[in-house]
Amino acid sequence: MSLVKLVEPIPAEELGRVHFIGIGGAGMSGIARILLKRGVAVSGSDARSSDLLTELRELGATVHVGHAASHIRDVNTVVVSTAIRDSNPELGEALRQNVRIIPRAAALAAVMTGKTGVAVAGTHGKTTTTSMLTVALQKCGADPSYCVGGQLVTTGLGADEGTGQAFVAEADESDGSFLMLAPRIAVVTNVEPDHLDNYGEPQAVYDSFARFVERIGETIVLCSDDPGAAELAPIARARGLKVVTYGEGEEADLRICDVVPRGLGVEFTLKGHGAVRLSVPGRHNALNATAVIAVALDLGLPFDEVRDGLAAFTGAKRRFESKGEADGVTVFDSYAHHPTELAADLRAARDVVAGAGRVIAVFQPHLYSRTRFFADEFGAALGLADEAIVLDVYGAREDPEPGVSGALVAGKVTLPAGNVAYAPDRAAVPALVAERARPGDIVLTMGAGDVTELGPRIVAELRSR
The missing domain is CATH 3.90.190.20 (Mur ligase, C-terminal domain)
Structure with a gap:
């Protein structure tokens, strides 16, 4: 399925009745969950039954196992993922009925509209950093909405609707769909060649992240230790964005020192702030945690509370x-x-x-x-x-x-x-x-x-x- 190019997000309240083709996927089911909690009528289909489908039914969704044209009935918007082939009968019926068809990322952008959007992008570390940020904000009492590419250990969910103003989302660069998001704040953990089956050559990956900078409203948080991410700083400054850098190098605005492994965790010092202890291992998680601190401080949250929230983070599914x-x-x-x-x-x-x-x-x-x-x-x-x-x-x-x-x-x-x-x-x-x-x-x-x-x-x- 080719991506539908959208310039600006559609507000969720304008989507009408929404049908998800492939609703059992981690990202699709998460967006469906949020829409259901907002009172939006949701239906969907998937090739096989799963616990996620059962949960969505319990929340009020009409869910079908198997794909059929008859499932496209009284639908205003159809959401598809890149895994959906052009031969899918529901997609074909939606085209025949001239129903609005949008990719998953556009649906994510829709549910983020009206919130303080925080998008976490990067070739690596997106899921862990998004999860870590979500848990830290929860522990600070901010209760964000969130949509993560994995499941939080603390909630067992990959997405949920919170009562707070912040909406934390993982921004997927694999197919370029992160360019549909328009967050107020964004993190870029690193930029390296990957997904070359889609991009063709490494420079196209770097170019897509430069375009992502154009979508950010106010603040970008960049890992200055990573050359690809660091190259985005002058582009962001030229656009008038606030740039916050983090890393172990002396040039970082938030500088990490004294990284020490502690069993299944790691401890480090954040210069000018104090010691931070994590319950997940690895120097890379010290960097991820510092990105979280940068976002939380930009949101006006106190460092001590954020530090305590980070200590409570025990990981995401399939991340060590x-x-x-x-x-x-x-x-x-x-x-x-x-x-x-x-x-x-x-x-x-x-x-x-x-x-x-x-x-x-x-x-x-x-x-x-x-x-x-x-x-x-x-x-x-x-x-x-x-x-x-x-x-x-x-x-x-x-x-x-x-x-x-x-x-x-x-x-x-x-x-x-x-x-x-x-x-x-x-x-x-x-x-x-x-x-x-x-x-x-x-x-x-x-x-x-x-x-x-x-x-x-x-x-x-x-x-x-």
Whole structure:
């Protein structure tokens, strides 16, 4: 489905009766939940049943399992995701009836209209930073509305309607749809080449973020440690935006010092403010937390309350999420699917074991195009583990490419050959991990595909050995 280009958001009250094609998706269901809580009539369909569909029915939505043209009845607006193909019968019927069709991002922009919009963008760290900001604002009593690309551990939800004025949203650059948002405040955590199946070449990624700056109303928060994000500062200043930078470098407005791992957390000092302690690991989370502080201060919230809110954040689903422990081995799961994300999580895992154990990475490449583009970089990132097990590619929306498989990545891993395994049979992975893991080790499953299902199976295998 091609994106519909919209210049300005449509207010939610003008959407009328809304039908979501693919309502069971994380982002789509979240927007539907918010509309339902505002009293908007919502219907939708999805290919298969799920707990999310059950929850939406309980909130009052009319939800269908399976797609059919007959579902487009008395509908004013149809919301689609990029996963919806042009052959979808509901999309075809909406076109026949001349019903307004908008992409998911335009629906998100609609529910943000009238609120103090805060959008978190960046190639990496969006979900964690958005989640962290949401929890911190909740703990400060601000009760924001939010729409996150994952689930908060604290609420089990990826989106909800709050009573406060702020609306915190994850801004997805993968298909360029973040250009439909018009936030008052925005964060850009970093800018690196990714989603080249959509953008074609790296410069187009940087250009899209420069265009995103044009959509921001007042304030942009940028990581000055990241060259791609830092390049946006002069563009933002030329537009008259307030620019707040953060990082470990001396030039940062909010400067991080003395980053120290603390078990499954990390502690750091924010110059001019004081110590901050997190319950999630990794230097990258110190940066994410500082972006949150910058936004909260811009919203007029006191630092001490924000710091306490950050300490209460225990993570988001699939972001270094614990899946259990058995026989002295702890298993975590991560959505990391870009080399930079793998490297950040593996460094965090090494901080957690603190020399008392080893790190075993179980990685499933996501998309054939991304695997081809970044095979060398994936290999280098996995070299930060002690042992690496590489699954075959999770193709998602792409067809296989000749010569592109998990073996391509396994062959690039910068570890001794005996410490690297290519495992095309996913079912064999739990036993393979159990053969290699020792008490004190961490196992980290990584990828945006169904590798997430392996965590509990690995724990069960470890218990039975």
